[in-house]
Amino acid sequence: MIDVPVVLFPEMDANLREKLDSLPTAPGVYLMKDREGNVVYVGKAVNLRSRVRSYFQPGTSDTRSFVPLLDRILGDIEVILVDSEKEALLLENTLIKRHKPRFNVRLRDDKSYICLRLDERHPYPRLEVVRRIRQDGARYFGPYSSATAIRETLRIINRYFQLRTCTDAVLERRTRPCLLYQIKRCPAPCVFDVPQEEYRRSVREVVLFLEGKEPELVEQLRVRMRQAADELRFEDAARLRDQIRAIERSLERQRMVFSEFVDQDVFGYHREGPHLAFEILYIRGGRLVSARSFYFSGQEFPTEELLSSFVDQYYGQGAAIPDEILLPREIEGLESREAHLSEQRGRKVRVYVPRRGEKRRLVEMANRNAEQALVEARKKDRTNLELLERLQRKLGLSRLPRRIECFDVSHFQGSLVVASQVAALDGEPDKSRYRHYKIKSFQGQDDFAAIHEVISRRIEKGDLPDLFLIDGGKGQLHAARAALKDAGVLGQVDLAAIAESRIVGDTGPTGTTGRVPDRVFVPGLKDPIVFAPNAAEFYVLQRLRDEAHRFAITFHQKLRRAVNFRSVLEQIPGVGEKRRKALLRHFGSLRRIRAATADEICEVEGFSRALAERVVEFLARSRDPDRDSDLPEGAAQSMDPDAAVGEVVEDEATAAAEEAEASRMAQDVESSA
Ligand code: SF4
16 A cells, blocks of 8 residues: 555644554544544544545545644544454444544434334234334334324324233233223233234234235235125124225325335435434335434534444444445445344345435435435524524623533432433433432532532533533522532533522512512622523523423432332342342343233242242232223333333333323323224
8 A cells, every 4th residue: 555645734743643654554443532632533444544544635535624623623543453344333333422522423312213112922912112122033113203103103003903002011910901902902811811813913914014014904904804794793894994994094194115115224415514414214115104314513524434424323223224225325334334234133234325216216315305404403503503692692601502501409308319410402402411410428408518519520520511500599509619619610611500480578468479580690790680581592591490300300200119119129028138139130120120020030040930929919919009990001101102111211211201101191092982
C-alpha cells in the first residue's frame, strides 16, 4: 500500500501526528477524542491506517465538513485491533453505547422495536408484546412502527382469532374463565379441556395473518364458513364471515409494493449538512406494513459511515432481521455484515444495494420518505430552538439550555429519601438519561441535604447538561449551588429552581385567599421570575418538573410493591432466607417470581415440586383481590404494547401503570363487546 502523506493540521500536536504515521493496517475500531479527552466519534475499519488517514488526506473527500472540525477539536485517536471485521462491528456497537459520542448516530434506546412474540412450544400459546428479540426458539413478528400500529393488529387478533391473552401463570391458576370467554373471544383453556388441535388452528391462522399471508388465510376461512353454513352452524358461519371482513379491511389498508413474497427492510436516507434522516420501510410478504423514520442532527461524518453504523446499531439492538435488507448506497463490509446477520437470524439474509427495477424503486420511496421526515423534524427543531432561546433570555442563562436535567426529591414511607432525575434534549424527553437515586448520606427528611447529595453524585458522573432544574424554591436552589461550588464546577452549568403554584392568605371561612403562580428562581436574583400565563417556553420547564414528579411516584410504587412482596415472601412456610435469596437470584425480580409457574420454581436450587406448588399457591392467595376477577390478569400486558410485556425492565413498569393498562383494557373490552 502506498502511503499518501497526511495533511498536517496546523494545531495537530506532534504525538498525534506520529500516531497517524504508525497506525496498523489491521481491522479494528478507532476512537476519536477531543482535547478534553471525550470520545467524539467511534468508527470501524477493515484497514485502520487507510481509514483514519483518509480523514486527513487532500484531494479525496477533504471538503467534507468534518475535516475543519477535526482540526479544531481533535485531541487524540485511539485504536483497538481485532481479528475480523465481524468483531470490529460488534466492538463498534458496544463502544458507541458506552461513550455516546456526539458525532455518531445513536439510537436512543431499544424500547422502540415493538414486536409480537409467539411461543408455539406451549400447548396454548399466546401473543406477547416485546421490545427485544431473543434467540429463544419462539417466533417474532414485526417490528411495528409504533404502539398504535401494533394495537390495531392486536385489536383484530384479539377480537377474531380466539387466542388467550392472559399470562402463563394466570392460565395455570384460574379457577373460572374471565370476561373474554363470556364475550366469545377466548375458548378458556384455563378451565376447559379445549382440544389442542382446535386451538392450534387458531394459532396457525394468527401466524398467516401476521406473516402477511392474508389471501391464503381468507381462502381457508371461506372454506370453513361454507362448511359451517352447510352444516347449519349459522353462528359459526357468521363469526367466520366477520373474521373474513375484518381481515379484508386490514388488507385494503396495506399497499402491495412487491410481487415477491419476501420480508424486506428497505433503508433510505436524506441529508442536509449536519441534519440526517433515515427511513426504514417494513415489507412483509410483499406488502408495505409500516415505516419508521429516525432523525439526527449535528452529524459531521461521511454518510456511508453513518449509514453503516446506523444499520449495525439497529439490528444490534434486537430488531427483527428480514430475508433481505436493501440499502440506498454502498457501505464497507457488506459481505461480513450479511454473514453476521445470517448467523444472528439463523437463516440466510441478503444485504445489498439495488441498482434498478422494483427494488430500486422501493429504495427511492424510502429516500423520499426520509426527506419528508427530515423536513418535519427540522421544523419541530426550529420551534423548540426558538422556545429554548426565549427561555435563555428570560432566565438570563449563560448558554442555550439544549440539555436540561430536572431533579425532584421525595420521601418513601417517611424515611427513605429518593430523588428522580429526568432529562430533555432540545425540549424533548431524553429517557436514556432518566435516573433514580436513593439518598445515602443521612436518614430523615432534609430536602436541602438531599439536593446537595444528588447534585454532587450527578456531577461525579461527568458530561454535565446545560441546565440543572431543581423542583423547589430558593432553599433547594442554594443547596444545588453549594454542590456545584463544592465540586468546583460553578459556572459550568446553569441552575434554576421551579416552584409550584400555591394558595396564600387566610383559608378559613371568612379569609381571603390568592394564588401564587408557578415561578422560577435563578442564582443572583432575589425575586422569582414569573412567566406570562401559557407562555410556551415556560411549558418546557413545567413539563419536565411534572415528568420528574411522575417518575418519582413510579419509583415509590415500585419500592412499595417490593416491600409488600418481600414481606409476603417472608411468610411462606418452608421458605427461609436462603431459599428467598435463591428465588431472587434465579428470577432476577419480584415481579418474575410472582409470574413464575411451579415448574419454573422447581428449577431453583432447594425447591422440591411440593414446595414450588406451595409457593405458587401462596402467592396466588396473597393477591386475592385480583384472583378470579373478570379481567384476565396480565391481559393488559399481552394486549397493550405500551406495557411492553416481557421486557419491562424500567422503573416505569409500576403497579400504577399496570393498573391503568388493565382499566384501559377493561374499557376496550366493554366498549367493543
Ligand atoms: S383467563 Fe381469560 S384469557 Fe385466560 S384462558 Fe381463561 S378465558 Fe382465556
